[in-house]
Amino acid sequence: MFDKWLATLPNWKILNDLRFEWNNISYQIDSLSIFSNTIHHFEVKNYEGDYYIEKDTWYLLSGTEISNPLIQLERTESLLRRFIKNLGFNYSIESYLIFINPEFHLYHAPRNPKIIFPNQLPRFMKNLRKKTSKIAYNHTKIIDQLISYHVPDSPYMRIPKYTFDELKKGIICPSCHTFYTAFNKKYLVCDHCGNKEYVTSAVLRCIEEFTLLFPERKLTVKEIQEWSKIIPHQTVRRIIANNYKIIRQGKTSYYIHPDK
Ligand SMILES: [Zn+2]
Structure with a gap:
């Protein structure tokens, strides 16, 4: 439902369900939209029922631990940033964790602007719509590249895997996202x-x-x-x-x- 809504934004380029394997790194992206010089990366969760957080760990109300979706989001963002950098593009990335199910509740929810809860969604969407500009930027190059790296899902490779040795090393400049050289x-x-x-x-x-x-x-x-x-x-x-x-x-x- 969220991706259908995204598709209604004029001048936004939307890519859904991307899966990248690059340098043996494999990871998935629910929705990614490119607007102006920013890539918006959305991780969409359809959690239902009551959850709680204790010391940065997420649990079902029953006490069962689940993997922390915020850490997943940040990890994917970090990999995506390096990937895009490596392709030679300079886009900034904004990531959001979107909870779409109105039956979802999180106790001890952190005050984190990256998390959008169901009751915040209408306002969040309204603000995204406001960003819509009259100018249509040309993102053909990056979109072609991203699609060319997309690998259809295979049931044997669901777990993101990458190793220290395989990733490009270096410190990234926070302002333009290229690697510092000296x-x-x-x-x-x-x-x-x-x-x-x-x-x-x-x-x-x-x-x-x-x-x-x-x-x-x-x-x-x-x-x-x-x-x-x-x-x-x-x-x-x-x-x-x-x-x-x-x-x-x-x-x-x-x-x-x-x-x-
Ligand atoms: Zn810089």
Whole structure:
């Protein structure tokens, strides 16, 4: 029903049920719309009944744990951003988790603007409609590319799979979404748009992305050094040590989020 409604927006390009496999990474996208220079990415859930959240974990009222749809959303967004970047496009991405079933209720719902509950949906749709512009941008290139990478669903490959080794490493500039190419002591300066960012904020974002994409891997200086690609070992060590809690395990050590 949501995708049918999206289709009524003039000048919006809508793609539904996309499935990408790229560098052995496989993931699905419910709805994606391109408007102006922004890609809106919608994860649509038809949950029914009562749910609750406790310490970032989602449960059915019966106490059965379900996989956190917000983390799924962020993971997909992160993969999509890298994918689009890799194709050579500069679009920003806005992601939304849409609950369409009016019989859905979530106790302890977080105040997160990315989550749209059934009673917010009419207002959300109204605001999207307001964004509609008179100018028809040409998105043919990116749409052709996205469709060419779409792989029809196969029952054997439902689980998103990608590995650390396969993903392109580097820190992405938050303002134009290209990879930073160089580091000079305190700052990262983007070659492409000139954006200047403190190395600390860039490395912290890089760590967050790493823990989101690879929850099964231990957070270590070596891993982040490799994932960031351009930040020296010493700098990574200082930033992790100042912001994360160290866990010593024999001769090796790793870090965890201070709240955990
Ligand atoms: Zn930039």
